[in-house]
Amino acid sequence: MLHLRLIVPADRTDEVTGLLERTAGTAHLVVLPGVARDPAGDVVLCDVAREAGDELIGALRRLGVDRYGAVTVAGLDLTLSARAEKAERAAPGEGADAVLWEELSEATHEESTFSITYLAFLAVATMLAACGVMLDNAVLIVGAMAVGPEFGPLAGISTALVQRAPHLVWRSLWALVGGFAAAMVLTSGFSWLMDLFGLFDRDMIEADRPNTAFVWQPDWLSFVVAFLAGIAGTLSLTSAKSGALIGVAISVTTVPAAANAAVAFSYSDYAQMSGSARQLLENLGGIVLAGTLTLITQKALWRAAQRRQRAQEPPAAAEGSG
Template sequence: MLHLRVICPAGRTETVLAALRAQPGATHLTIARGGALDPPGDLIEADVAREAADDVLDAIGAAELGEDGAVVLTDAGTTISERAERAEESAPGEGSDAVVWDQLIANTGEECRLNGTFLAFLSIACLLGAVGVVTDSPVTIVGAMVVGPEFGPLAALAVGLVCRRWLLVRRAAVALAVGFPVAMGVTALATLAGKWTGLIDASSLPTGGQVSFVYTVGWSSLIVALLAGAAGMLSLTSAKSAALVGVFISVTTVPAAGYSVVALLLRDWGQAVGSATQLVVNLVGIVLAGVLVLLVRGAPERAEDRVRTRELS
């Protein structure tokens, strides 16, 4: 179940209440008239079956309410109620299969913001990935994959393309276009410092071993990227976030980005090109798989005809 909280102008309260009462997937309806101070209005709350969330938001006019009120949708947590069970049974479909498009757009929009925290995590991840390759340490590379925040903008890019949210596409593209060069620049400075202090030189570069997958590109690179991107988008759209960890440690975006700079500065052109190609293949594969998953789940029709969220500010 999801919990819906609406701050509604008094003049629209009865319309919203009637819409909620008419939805079989909504229950536990409560109201506090005059309960909202900023913005002023009535406070309406209800629990909603996940599979009915899009219908409910569309029925109450969530986008219009967001202009002079507010609509908040969160996880209801553990719910012990026969009414809730009946609401879930009445709503069409299965809750675990349902996609709440408004929530997906909002969540991916938040995850693709370019800020200091995003740049810091991406830079640290690239440094960890580069160290992992140079020291032939798969464990360190896995750590870099988990730390890297790049899946957020990649998922946002796929969602924005399918749902035609061009502001979301632009925001995700900027995060990637700025984030990776900054992180790779930080890695370049660290590499130059390592050369100057004698901690690293051309002899430090691996010639094979357990980490060669970072700079060796093949069909398996694209296949893994596609599978990881599909799993990641399924996780986001079905609220099974635990699967995202598996996505993070399946793709080689961050290690490839970090190591391409190291190999370039130490003049191993083959490994530098291989790592850069690996990076591009993984980025493209993840976005492509995300788009395909959303298309299969019916996103174009939902995005155009039913999702009425405001443009991201």
């Protein structure tokens, strides 16, 4: 279930509560007249089944509640109520399959912002991966994959493409391309500094590295893994199961490939640099493609489920009235 808190001008409260009462899947409607101060108005509270949430939020925005008042949505981990159970049965589809597009757009918008924190995480992850490839240490590679924040802008690109939001596409691309470019430049400098202190040397980059050689040797399997990871990552975002993102992060070779490219460049090993760049592009492309196709599929399946539900509503209503 989702919990909605609305601030509504007093002269629009009846219109909004009417919408909530007509929406299948709502429960626990509460109206607190005149308690809101900024903006001034009534506070309207209700719970709604997740599967009905996206349509209801869209209807509230069409009424302009977000412009003349406020709409706040929070997830509920536990609701003990017979009325809530009835609301969930009445809502179309299954909650686990529902996509809250407003929530997804907001989350990917925040995660795809080129910020100091984002760059710091990406740069540290890339430097950590540089240590991993130079030492041929798979544990460091996995750690670097987990730290990297690059899935945010990748998901942002997919979401923006499906939602046809060009401004978010460019914002996410800037975070992705600019972030990796800056992180790789910083990692090249880090490699030079480590060489100066005698911790890195050319023999390490040119040695046989059975545990990490895959980083700069891309093949079709690399693309397949990235594609599957993109599906899993997108599903974890849309179903609010963020824990799955850790598994996604450590299954794709983005940060390690960028790190190997940066280190190889610092030692003028252009063959490894080229292979690492191809690995990076394959993984980024596979994730974006998978994410976009996953969202398109979810959107189509959800619309089909809603159509089936609406087609069954008249007979069900007739049974209930009898």
